[in-house]
Amino acid sequence: MASTSLPNLINNNNSLHLSHFNCPLSIIFPIKQLSTSKKHATSLACNVTNVFKTHETSFSNDVQVVSKVPFSKPTILVSEKLGEGGLELLRRYGNVECLYDLTREELCKKIASCDALIVRSGTKVMREVFEAAQGKLKVVGRAGVGIDNVDLHAATEYGCLVVNAPTANTIAAAEHGIALLAGMARNVAQADASIKSGKWQRNKYVGVSLVGKTLAVMGFGKVGSEVARRAKGLGMQVIAHDPYAPADRAHAAGVELVSFDQAIATADFISLHMPLTPATKKVFNDETFSKMKKGVRIINVARGGVIDEDALVRALDSGVVAQAALDVFCEEPPAKDSKLVQHENVTVTPHLGASTKEAQEGVAVEIAEAVVGALNGELSATAVNAPMVPPEVLSELAPYVILAEKLGRLAVQLVTGGSGVQSVKVVYKSARNPDNFDTRLLRAMITKGIIEPISDSFVNLVNADFTAKQKGLRISEERVTIDASPDAPIDSIQVQISNVQSNFPSAVSDNGNISIEGRVKYGIPHLTVVGSFGVDVSLEGNVILCRQVDQPGMIGHVGKVLGEHNVNVSFMSVGREVKRTKAIMAIGVDEEPSPETLKKIGEVPAIEEFVFLKL
Numbered sequence: 001m002a003s004t005s006l007p008n009l010i011n012n013n014n015s016l017h018l019s020h021f022n023c024p025l026s027i028i029f030p031i032k033q034l035s036t037s038k039k040h041a042t043s044l045a046c047n048v049t050n051v052f053k054t055h056e057t058s059f060s061n062d063v064q065v066v067s068k069v070p071f072s073k074p075t076i077l078v079s080e081k082l083g084e085g086g087l088e089l090l091r092r093y094g095n096v097e098c099l100y101d102l103t104r105e106e107l108c109k110k111i112a113s114c115d116a117l118i119v120r121s122g123t124k125v126m127r128e129v130f131e132a133a134q135g136k137l138k139v140v141g142r143a144g145v146g147i148d149n150v151d152l153h154a155a156t157e158y159g160c161l162v163v164n165a166p167t168a169n170t171i172a173a174a175e176h177g178i179a180l181l182a183g184m185a186r187n188v189a190q191a192d193a194s195i196k197s198g199k200w201q202r203n204k205y206v207g208v209s210l211v212g213k214t215l216a217v218m219g220f221g222k223v224g225s226e227v228a229r230r231a232k233g234l235g236m237q238v239i240a241h242d243p244y245a246p247a248d249r250a251h252a253a254g255v256e257l258v259s260f261d262q263a264i265a266t267a268d269f270i271s272l273h274m275p276l277t278p279a280t281k282k283v284f285n286d287e288t289f290s291k292m293k294k295g296v297r298i299i300n301v302a303r304g305g306v307i308d309e310d311a312l313v314r315a316l317d318s319g320v321v322a323q324a325a326l327d328v329f330c331e332e333p334p335a336k337d338s339k340l341v342q343h344e345n346v347t348v349t350p351h352l353g354a355s356t357k358e359a360q361e362g363v364a365v366e367i368a369e370a371v372v373g374a375l376n377g378e379l380s381a382t383a384v385n386a387p388m389v390p391p392e393v394l395s396e397l398a399p400y401v402i403l404a405e406k407l408g409r410l411a412v413q414l415v416t417g418g419s420g421v422q423s424v425k426v427v428y429k430s431a432r433n434p435d436n437f438d439t440r441l442l443r444a445m446i447t448k449g450i451i452e453p454i455s456d457s458f459v460n461l462v463n464a465d466f467t468a469k470q471k472g473l474r475i476s477e478e479r480v481t482i483d484a485s486p487d488a489p490i491d492s493i494q495v496q497i498s499n500v501q502s503n504f505p506s507a508v509s510d511n512g513n514i515s516i517e518g519r520v521k522y523g524i525p526h527l528t529v530v531g532s533f534g535v536d537v538s539l540e541g542n543v544i545l546c547r548q549v550d551q552p553g554m555i556g557h558v559g560k561v562l563g564e565h566n567v568n569v570s571f572m573s574v575g576r577e578v579k580r581t582k583a584i585m586a587i588g589v590d591e592e593p594s595p596e597t598l599k600k601i602g603e604v605p606a607i608e609e610f611v612f613l614k615l
């Protein structure tokens, strides 16, 4: 049996996991979706090739599947200090290695033996790390929010999922922002240092009050909105700038959303809470400092890179910026002689925003769960470089995901030599509103189905679009609304490949494209159209397509050849255009027929063309 072409099955209580070639992004199928019969469950179970989690897989209490494949624990490298709760969770699941302060070379050497890597902001996970991993690394977990220290493009190219822990340190970061705001306004750090050096400088450290002052929150996301809430509690007027924040959310928090220029020109205090992206890199620079109110005070608990640090020194020196309180820096740690750090009007902390006991325990557990889930083949809710598919959508789409991959796999095998495939069109027919129909998952699986049989690329949900682009494969999609039952999310999926020759010309439809169509019947994918012939074959094994003269005895002829060569027929269907002229026979077979068997089929006189398609 061609087990590698079928999804693998692993246990998770009530779910089937279909782990596509060890891919971290496989799909979890609730049993009810797939296990329509004990027979079906057993036939799927025959194809277990990799059991990640356990030796035993149970189905709906009545079917037991025992895998003989030994369970090998994944290796999880933790390269920065992580809360104990998260480590415990990880240790229950895999071999956890905590190796801190690795050099780049050490990390690259170590990574080749790791399935997962967990980092905080201190580890730079750049392209060389993914290259060195040689496809072994399945997931990078960022125990925190900012993922600017991970090369997402490289991760995506290598099909490595990146997940973060976006919620557990929000309050810690917001509280640190407020601590810096209040501490800066009252010169707490400077006064502390002064008194410890034996001075008593009450006049020098007269501060400014917060009440009634305007605070501009730059980035009204999770941290920014918590900072805003707390600042309002201190009696400040709060405005915010965030090009993506919904105005009603800001309005509900009593915060006015304003333009960037308005925010920086109006504020007495500016608190930064946007991510570091190409768009936000050094947005605080000579030009923008010059537009600020003289004497403005700046707090940065976001990322050092959003500020041009040299420009900030100039703005501090000229008095445009009266004070700055910084938790984050372009280079961490900053140079000891950094003018910015040494500036008397600057207060600094060593990237402590997320460093509370509570937040660290929280992010550790949050990231451990996400990483274990990803290694288990679950789609993560905190995936940074893959579409997030809500569980309810996923469970509905599950059988269509298998159908999509199989249609891609079949279609490409109908191309002569499997080569020259550049233009693929996918038509989804559905009774549902096409606008509510997210096809990314299906498109990724069709891409996987098309690319993997003809190349050595490994394709998963993370890298499907990238790999398609890299291979010059253009996949266009069309959604057609039809009058059918809206109970099923999709009525049928059609895959067309244009501008290629076919090794089975009957698969070419009137528009000149190789065209096949499939649908899900009782939870099982079926091939329903080949070219312009209607057929009906369950896509559970491999498929033989024959075009023959429509005459009596054909099924018997071919069946006999297969029987004599011990190839078990699981399904058979005949489709024809006109009686007693041309017909297509689609035969589902459990085994892969030998070349000799296929030759014999070709020798059946009425067979005009035939093709064996491996699923």
Ligand SMILES: NC(=O)C1=CN([C@@H]2O[C@H](COP(=O)(O)OP(=O)(O)OC[C@H]3O[C@@H](n4cnc5c(N)ncnc54)[C@H](O)[C@@H]3O)[C@@H](O)[C@H]2O)C=CC1
Residues within 6 Å of the ligand: 144, 145, 146, 147, 166, 169, 170, 173, 218, 219, 220, 221, 222, 223, 224, 241, 242, 243, 244, 245, 273, 274, 275, 276, 279, 280, 301, 302, 303, 327, 328, 351, 352, 353, 354, 355
């Ligand atoms: N110092 C520390 O230890 C910590 C730092 N952080 C940093 O804080 C940042 C924010 O964290 P969260 O609030 O959790 O993230 P978030 O994603 O909830 O919020 C970020 C907000 O910034 C907005 N944004 C994006 N581009 C923008 C632009 N050009 N101008 C203004 N706003 C823009 C987004 O729309 C979003 O609302 C993170 O990216 C991270 O870098 C987060 C936690 C701890």
Ligand SMILES: O=C(O)C(=O)COP(=O)(O)O
Residues within 6 Å of the ligand: 120, 121, 122, 143, 144, 145, 146, 147, 169, 351, 352, 353, 354, 355
């Ligand atoms: O979560 C974030 O974005 C942070 O900056 C926290 O960084 P850390 O995990 O403390 O190195």
